[in-house]
Amino acid sequence: MPRAPFQILVLPFRHADDQFEFAVLRREDMNIWQAVAGGGENDETPAQAALREAAEELGLARPTPLYPLQTTASVPARFFADRVHWPTGTYVVPEYAFATDLTGIEITLSQEHTALEWRDYKAAHDALRFDSNRTALDELHERLLASDLPRPVA
Incomplete structure (x- = not known):
């Protein structure tokens, strides 16, 4: 079954x-x-994914x-191999952002990543490669400071 025509983003925090602090992960294939x-x-x-x-x-x-999170972005469809299975005329796919609280939870990285670092807001923001990641981090940081996380979906 081909990948669905959407992207998800999950920002771990503790x-x-x-x-x-916010977790940033170094991708193995792109070194970002x-x-x-x-x-x-x-x-x-998107929530299940x-x-x-x-x-x-x-x-x-x-x-x-x-x-x-409220943050959404668009990712060019050309970056996905499964694009050939999507409806004709799919040029961008939506990216939905979420956050998860990993306070006190042990992490074991998959082979997709070579490192994980916990950083404060500014250091995490500066490290993230993609604008959509930084925008979602901005929203999450503001929500945490305001004690205004939305109701969890799961």
């Missing part, structure tokens, strides 16, 4: 020493820093709360 990213499989919704991708890429032993 509480540490009265501040928030990003958040958890991936696409839907079969008939998954985000839960699965976070579990796979971070080696999570149990599901963690997943907070939907």
Whole structure:
């Protein structure tokens, strides 16, 4: 079954020493820093894909709360091999952003990534390669400071 024509982004965060830290992951194939990213499989919704991708890429032993963010972006369809299976005229796919709280949770990276670093907001923002990752981080950081996380979807 081809990948669904959408992208997800999951920003892991944790509480540490009265501040928030954000996980950035170094991609093995591109040598860049990003958040958890991936696409839907079969008939998954974006939230279901985000839960699965976070579990796979971070080696999570149990599901963690997943907070939907308002941030959305568009990714050119030409970057995806499965584009040939999508409807004619699909030139961009939406990217949906989520956050997950990993305070006190052990992480085991998948082979998609060579490193994970916990950074404060500014250092994480500076490290992230893609604008969509930085915009989602901006939203998450503001929400955390305002104690205004949305209701988790799972």
